[in-house]
Amino acid sequence: MTQPHQIILLAHGSSDIRWCETFEKLAEPTVQSIENAAIAYMELAEPSLDTIIAQASRSGARRFTVVPLFLAAGRHLRKDVPAMIEKLEAEHQVSIRLAEPIGTNPKLGLAIREVVRDELGRAES
Amino acid sequence: MTQPHQIILLAHGSSDIRWCETFEKLAEPTVQSIENAAIAYMELAEPSLDTIIAQASRSGARRFTVVPLFLAAGRHLRKDVPAMIEKLEAEHQVSIRLAEPIGTNPKLGLAIREVVRDELGRAES
Numbered sequence: 734m735t736q737p738h739q740i741i742l743l744a745h746g747s748s749d750i751r752w753c754e755t756f757e758k759l760a761e762p763t764v765q766s767i768e769n770a771a772i773a774y775m776e777l778a779e780p781s782l783d784t785i786i787a788q789a790s791r792s793g794a795r796r797f798t799v800v801p802l803f804l805a806a807g808r809h810l811r812k813d814v815p816a817m818i819e820k821l822e823a824e825h826q827v828s829i830r831l832a833e834p835i836g837t838n839p840k841l842g843l844a845i846r847e848v849v850r851d852e853l854g855r856a857e858s
Numbered sequence: 859m860t861q862p863h864q865i866i867l868l869a870h871g872s873s874d875i876r877w878c879e880t881f882e883k884l885a886e887p888t889v890q891s892i893e894n895a896a897i898a899y900m901e902l903a904e905p906s907l908d909t910i911i912a913q914a915s916r917s918g919a920r921r922f923t924v925v926p927l928f929l930a931a932g933r934h935l936r937k938d939v940p941a942m943i944e945k946l947e948a949e950h951q952v953s954i955r956l957a958e959p960i961g962t963n964p965k966l967g968l969a970i971r972e973v974v975r976d977e978l979g980r981a982e983s
Binding site: 738740742744747749751752755756758759760761762763766767770796798800802803804805806807830832834835836837838839840841842843844845846847848849850851852853855856857 | 863865867869872874876877880881883884885886887888891892895921923925927928929930931932955957959960961962963964965966967968969970971972973974975976977978980981982
């Protein structure tokens, strides 16, 4: 038996509402079809990672996987997010796995090719 | 008849080689199967947008579509890139269309859901 898992799609966040709306739409297919999945922001927007982990841990979640909605790992994913996670694990007595940024999964490259095909169709219609 | 089109996948760029390698892999399926597609970087890495546009325009390309390998539009895509494009259009006498960032295409959200499924499989195996 495995424990249920809380999935957190982690986006950068911004004070620009349009930025957050794009990420909320990106998260929609996941949130709607995978149980215990939510979006959270690293900074500048709510819900924060802290808010989501506090909430889920109050509901009994102990295991989390953070999937970064970042195409590649820069300073944030190499330093800032691991430090945030370490602090949150201690604070909430939970276990949090930081997955690779989505852009390292080959499925993203295939999706990008389809997006480019859409753009070519748009440009030539 | 429509003119042939040069597609440019535009990534942010970084002095960190691992960052660029991730984007080169992301671009691979597109570059390998769509004619006249190349990756370029906005800053901090080569080939730059300028390099690619200069090269392609020397080979006769007059129409470009820049597809931003960004999940959402922030200051770079709202201000910096349009300004770069305006300058490059004048300089090289070409027409450059800036597409929406890839994250606004619903195909990305579906790919993210599949990435999350992969992560759940990884976490529970």
